[in-house]
Amino acid sequence: MSDDERKLLDTAGDYRYAVRDGTEVSASDWQSCRLVVTNKRLVLAANGSNQTLPHGRVTIPDDPEEFVSDVGETIPLRMGSNVIVASAADDPAFIQTYCRANVGGEVVLVRHPAVVGGVVQEESDWSKARFVIDDERFSLQFPDGETVACGLDDIGTVETESRTVMGEQRDVVEVEHTDSEDRSVETHLSGTARHTSVLRTLFDHLVEDRDGEYELTDTESQVLMALYSGVSPFEMADFVGISVEEVEAIYQKLLDVGAVDEVRTRTEVSLNAQGRNMASEAMNEQ
Numbered sequence: 001m002s003d004d005e006r007k008l009l010d011t012a013g014d015y016r017y018a019v020r021d022g023t024e025v026s027a028s029d030w031q032s033c034r035l036v037v038t039n040k041r042l043v044l045a046a047n048g049s050n051q052t053l054p055h056g057r058v059t060i061p062d063d064p065e066e067f068v069s070d071v072g073e074t075i076p077l078r079m080g081s082n083v084i085v086a087s088a089a090d091d092p093a094f095i096q097t098y099c100r101a102n103v104g105g106e107v108v109l110v111r112h113p114a115v116v117g118g119v120v121q122e123e124s125d126w127s128k129a130r131f132v133i134d135d136e137r138f139s140l141q142f143p144d145g146e147t148v149a150c151g152l153d154d155i156g157t158v159e160t161e162s163r164t165v166m167g168e169q170r171d172v173v174e175v176e177h178t179d180s181e182d183r184s185v186e187t188h189l190s191g192t193a194r195h196t197s198v199l200r201t202l203f204d205h206l207v208e209d210r211d212g213e214y215e216l217t218d219t220e221s222q223v224l225m226a227l228y229s230g231v232s233p234f235e236m237a238d239f240v241g242i243s244v245e246e247v248e249a250i251y252q253k254l255l256d257v258g259a260v261d262e263v264r265t266r267t268e269v270s271l272n273a274q275g276r277n278m279a280s281e282a283m284n285e286q
Helices: 094-103 193-210 218-228 233-240 244-256 273-285
Strands: 007-020 031-038 041-046 049-054 074-079 082-087 107-116 127-133 137-141 147-151 158-165 168-178 184-190 260-264 268-271
Touching (some): 007 094, 094 127, 094 193, 107 168, 193 273, 218 233, 218 244, 268 273
Antiparallel strands (some): 007 031, 007 082, 041 049, 107 184, 137 147, 158 168, 260 268
């Protein structure tokens, strides 16, 4: 390990080949190993032999479920003509640590703000920026010295689309959050196939780890969608067509599942990142 290489995680795990030399492996045995994540690579250390996956040579497949069933911290990694599935079922930090190590400090393409309050910002151009992330926030450091930061707990919806970026068709990771003026905005991130595949996986896992499995009732969905659309909490009963007592009971349930923040006791709440994500999902189901 060189002087500028730092170990970030060393945990017990397993790996298997899903594709080897371009050929899909239908029945591949898992092999126990140590999963060692550094700021430069992932090392699969097993039985005295090490396999190294440098961050710069790895992408994450567009459809991970093709290679991964729901088995804890499991991720498929494509390198050349191989797809290796790595799993650390007992270590919930593995995937996020790997993704942060892979793209942390990388220069990516950014459009910010791309959308404000649902309105596309046509005048906002793509620019290069350095992507930095820690345990609490991610930030984008632009060449002119400007820095844009967002708390990880404030990330709402995450979508991936194919768009024209600087004259080329690229995948774009669209991250919704709030800005310093408490407006709902979208920051769009792009770059190489590695950048977008890892950023997509990172943000998806951040949202999934935060969100619970609570199933909204129809009325709760209506209340969340109304809040998302800007309806005042004080007007909610008339808007949805239920009693004030029922509205307050729903607010309490939404507080319990972490979808809203209390602003004023028993009278007012505000939608937070998890609530915006739940509201967006409810709208998509309509």
